Amino acid sequence: MILDILFPNRCIHCNQIIDGNLLVCNLCFEHIKFTHFSYLENNYIKEKCKLLFPVENAFALMQFEKENLSRKIVHELKYKSREKVGKIIADWTSERLDFKNEKPDVLVSVPLHPKKLKERGYNQLHLFTETLSEFYNIPFSHDLIKRNHYSKAQALKDKQHRLETENTFSITQPISGKHILLIDDVFTTGNTLSTIAWEVLKAGNNKISVLVMAIDV
Template identity: 85%
Template sequence: MILDIFFPNRCIHCNRIIDGDLLVCNVCFEQIHFTHFNFFENNYILEKCKLLFPIENAFALMQFEKENLSRKIIHELKYKSREKVGKILAEWTTERLDFKNEKPDLLVSVPLHPKKLKERGYNQLHLFTEILSKFYEIPFSHDLIKRNYYSKAQALKNRQHRLEIENTFSITKNISGKNILLIDDVFTTGNTLSSIAWEILKTGNNKVNILVMAMDE
């Protein structure tokens, strides 16, 4: 296509020209710090979550270290209008996450406040969740959780502000007896996921698992 000639797709890290459906070149791909966690075994994010709420299993795709390529990837997805990055991250996830014969019943994405959704134009988790849903043949819900208050981006908050999230979320419908996989982009303090997890847990005999694109130690 003409656009590909004049505006070729480039690696977000080294600026090398790459195929249109890629995000980084092969050389830079090797610099991404994948966690290699096993969903059903003890791992760092599972231990962090256990301190906050009852949890079954947890998985993080990448490490979210300072100056790390994974941080640049997430920022491309969230702040640079590149929603399709979610598809690439989902594909990387399916190559590394095996549910075996114990698949969750439902995939649930962390919501944006309607005002934030309008500002960004998309929820960075929706395409990611939908690709996973299709691959694993697990239904998903983007509206089970409601965000009650508008807030600044996590990257712009100080630590104290991040802790002020009580009653931020609510459940839109009654669910019971479900094994839910709660999906978010980055695990930092874990307070956002904890707030949602408790809402899910108190609605019925539900179980909560966690999947994040990246985790910040």
């Protein structure tokens, strides 16, 4: 209570004092660029994925443009130690994502290398994934995929480096005949998701769909 008075929660965009469970005020919420993609129809992220690997469906919640509010939201989650932002973004996602008759079998989040996980203190995708798992009643796995190499954040790499496959992943357990929904924060080149997707596809008769918080357009 005292901390709430001394350090009230503020909108990350306009700095107005807001409820402790919110991230932005009602006025600034209107500035978030949601994609309005349909998970079951062709859309921008699905077309991008199809150039890299076989994909069933794909959905991106927000547009990740330079200096826009969506970018600030994701950066709050990843770099400002605000893990709970993942739940807020998941709530926005559940209001806009309808699997209908294409519900995946398991939600799989992109892993951090153990060193990066120790540095950050949390995986920014875990609470997001767990919240969606509960809402849709779909099991999740945070350890199906293992990241084998440590590297600096994608945001700190130049475009050429992001195009290179510097991070390799491996499957930690047998999996076959499953529809996997791969979950990541931002789709830029698609390199990370593509690398993981091919590992999952090689592991057995699996299908891949994709969900990201934002897509860099």
